[in-house]
Amino acid sequence: xxxxxxxxxxxxxxxxxxxxxxxxxxxxxxxxxxxxxxxxxxxxxxxxxxxxxxxxxxxxxxxxxxxxxxxxxxxxxxxxxxxxxxxxxxxxxxxxxxxxxxxxxxxxxxxxxxxxxxxxxxxxxxxxxxxxxxxxxxxxxxxxxxxxxxxxxxxxxxxxxxxxxxxxxxxxxxxxxxxxxxxxxxxxxxxxxxxxxxxxxxxxxxxxxxxxxxxxxxxxxxxxxxxxxxxxxxxxxxxxxxxxxxxxxxxxxxxxxxxxxxxxxxxxxxxxxxxxxxxxxxxxxxxxxxxxxxxxxxxxxxxxxxxxxxxxxxxxxxxxxxxxxxxxxxxxxxxxxxxxxxxxxxxxxxxxxxxxxxxxxxxxxxxxxxxxxxxxxxxxxxxxxxxxxxxxxxxxxxxxxxxxxxxxxxxxxxxxxxxxxxxxxxxxxxxxxxxxxxxxxxxxxxxxxxxxxxxxxxxxxxxxxxxxxxxxxxxxxxx
Amino acid sequence: xxxxxxxxxxxxxxxxxxxxxxxxxxxxxxxxxxxxxxxxxxxxxxxxxxxxxxxxxxxxxxxxxxxxxxxxxxxx
Ligand SMILES: Cc1cc2nc3c(=O)[nH]c(=O)nc-3n(C[C@H](O)[C@H](O)[C@H](O)COP(=O)(O)OP(=O)(O)OC[C@H]3O[C@@H](n4cnc5c(N)ncnc54)[C@H](O)[C@@H]3O)c2cc1C
Numbered sequence: 234x235x236x237x238x239x240x241x242x243x244x245x246x247x248x249x250x251x252x253x254x255x256x257x258x259x260x261x262x263x264x265x266x267x268x269x270x271x272x273x274x275x276x277x278x279x280x281x282x283x284x285x286x287x288x289x290x291x292x293x294x295x296x297x298x299x300x301x302x303x304x305x306x307x308x309x310x311x312x313x314x315x316x317x318x319x320x321x322x323x324x325x326x327x328x329x330x331x332x333x334x335x336x337x338x339x340x341x342x343x344x345x346x347x348x349x350x351x352x353x354x355x356x357x358x359x360x361x362x363x364x365x366x367x368x369x370x371x372x373x374x375x376x377x378x379x380x381x382x383x384x385x386x387x388x389x390x391x392x393x394x395x396x397x398x399x400x401x402x403x404x405x406x407x408x409x410x411x412x413x414x415x416x417x418x419x420x421x422x423x424x425x426x427x428x429x430x431x432x433x434x435x436x437x438x439x440x441x442x443x444x445x446x447x448x449x450x451x452x453x454x455x456x457x458x459x460x461x462x463x464x465x466x467x468x469x470x471x472x473x474x475x476x477x478x479x480x481x482x483x484x485x486x487x488x489x490x491x492x493x494x495x496x497x498x499x500x501x502x503x504x505x506x507x508x509x510x511x512x513x514x515x516x517x518x519x520x521x522x523x524x525x526x527x528x529x530x531x532x533x534x535x536x537x538x539x540x541x542x543x544x545x546x547x548x549x550x551x552x553x554x555x556x557x558x559x560x561x562x563x564x565x566x567x568x569x570x571x572x573x574x575x576x577x578x579x580x581x582x583x584x585x586x587x588x589x590x591x592x593x594x595x596x597x598x599x600x601x602x603x604x605x606x607x608x609x610x611x612x613x614x615x616x617x618x619x620x621x622x623x624x625x626x627x628x629x630x631x632x633x634x635x636x637x638x639x640x641x642x643x644x645x646x647x648x649x650x651x652x653x654x655x656x657x658x659x660x661x662x663x664x665x666x667x668x669x670x671x672x673x674x675x676x677x678x679x680x681x682x683x684x685x686x687x688x689x690x691x692x693x694x695x696x697x698x699x700x701x702x703x704x705x706x707x708x709x710x711x712x
Numbered sequence: 713x714x715x716x717x718x719x720x721x722x723x724x725x726x727x728x729x730x731x732x733x734x735x736x737x738x739x740x741x742x743x744x745x746x747x748x749x750x751x752x753x754x755x756x757x758x759x760x761x762x763x764x765x766x767x768x769x770x771x772x773x774x775x776x777x778x779x780x781x782x783x784x785x786x787x788x
Binding site for chain 1: 772779
């Protein structure tokens with residue numbers, strides 16, 4: 234069932250066992266799992282069926298630190314959430330991403346990749362993915378990895394019909410949960426705002442917060458303040474360890490034979506380090522994206538090489554005359570070291586139309602990340618030389634210690650951390666089952682529970698974790 | 713004294729050599745233009761090796777010059 238307002242929903246007699254907040258990939262997946270298990274669930278969705286400027290306005294906020302996207306641009310607030318404009322790039326976090334790294338504090342998850350693997354067949358169905366091929370090591374340091382560019386499933390389009398027909402799932406649109414109330418053990422209700430007005434409160438036995446990787450922290454910070462710590466009793470880490478995937482062009486490569494790597498439909502290939510290389514260099518994970526350079530760009534790269542290694546350049550010119558595909562731009566995306574100082578705070582000065590403080594995002598890239606970027610490119614360049622696959626040129630701004638360019642992609646629109654998973658209540662917000670520490674009936678879905686970000690796009694892992702949480706809750710409720 | 717008339721047949725006969733020499737000279741010239749680069753290549757070598765007879769440098773060693781990650785032998 235889908236209702237266009239809270240009033241319409243109230244008119245029917247539907248008692249929900251679970252209340253899911255948000256209908257993006259995380260919320261929709263959890264609700265479908267519970268519905269399929271015969272558990273009545275209500276999904277409260279702040280936005281409507283379509284994009285609207287009025288709804289987006291609730292997402293405005295400010296960023297302090299490094300340049301970042303406007304907070305009302307980097308996500309979507311309507312049914313289906315940001316899946317309405319995600320690019321559909323998919324990959325699951327590697328098993329090494331879950332492991333603690335001695336050289337990077339506060340890394341390591343309380344679960345491993347094996348805990349989400351059983352859910353991957355479901356994820357493949359949801360996201361319409363073919364099987365991933367195994368990584369191909371091209372040296373002891375570098376793996377050629379696969380990132381699948383999927384058809385970018387729009388969750389609202391794909392599942393609207395199913396949800397509308399469902400007897401167990403009620404999706405209630407235009408219904409903004411402005412705060413949760415709690416007594417330090419349980420959430421007792423959600424305060425609602427619908428069609429521009431306070432709409433009273435709603436209760437259910439269980440609550441699952443799936444409002445996105447920025448909003449989860451905002452909602453819980455505000456709820457906790459209003460309930461004097463009754464929603465997140467251990468709140469030291471709440472809003473903290475926020476992460477993105479910074480993305481910059483880090484250089485170019487000339488390849489002896491471009492066809493050495495089978496590229497995808499858009500002529501791109503992806504490379505990541507091995508755990509051994511990360512350990513040796515004490516760097517974070519990264520992904521190098523090889524994008525074929527158009528012909529005019531190649532000439533200037535070869536001219537540049539001619540200044541340094543003329544004979545090599547001559548040989549490359551020959552390659553170019555034989556095969557026009559021989560150069561690539563290298564875009565690097567990397568894993569941020571989790572830092573408590575990268576955090577979501579509530580604005581002291583600005584509130585949205587419902588009176589909820591807006592986000593003040595504090596975000597800065599660290600020295601370790603800068604080193605990851607530079608050493609990562611060196612590692613890739615060294616592998617290409619050693620295997621006689623080509624040569625890499627690192628961008629001047631990187632070798633000269635210059636500032637990050639401001640005219641580039643900046644990051645991936647991947648909002649991770651803030652309610653991270655862990656066992657130490659001073660450094661995490663949820664436990665290994667995504668349940669808020671100390672609370673009996675409050676769970677969190679989405680990438681805000683990520684302890685570390687790995688280098689790959691998050692939604693495949695978000696969906697896997699959502700299947701796992703749906704399964705877990707189903708068992709808890711059924712027991 | 714050699715006169716122009718004597719040279720012409722010689723030149724014509726060996727024109728291909730001249731073309732070859734010209735290519736060599738040009739290639740030498742191209743290298744000469746990038747003095748900064750040669751300096752950087754030298755800097756990439758351990759400083760002391762300039763003053764004592766260098767051990768045969770490993771041609772496969774990785775060097776970083778002008779941001780390029782290269783094999784030392786690429787620089788020859
Ligand atoms: C331009 C762009 C490209 C992207 N490309 C990729 C990609 O290629 N691969 C990839 O893996 N990821 C990509 N992403 C990220 C991806 O979209 C997100 O990871 C994913 O949508 C997160 O799912 P979610 O359910 O956790 O949150 P969201 O999708 O943000 O959904 C949250 C939902 O909650 C609702 N909501 C918010 N607050 C409340 C409230 N208080 N009460 C009720 N409802 C509320 C919102 O309206 C929304 O519908 C991209 C994102 C963007 C913006």
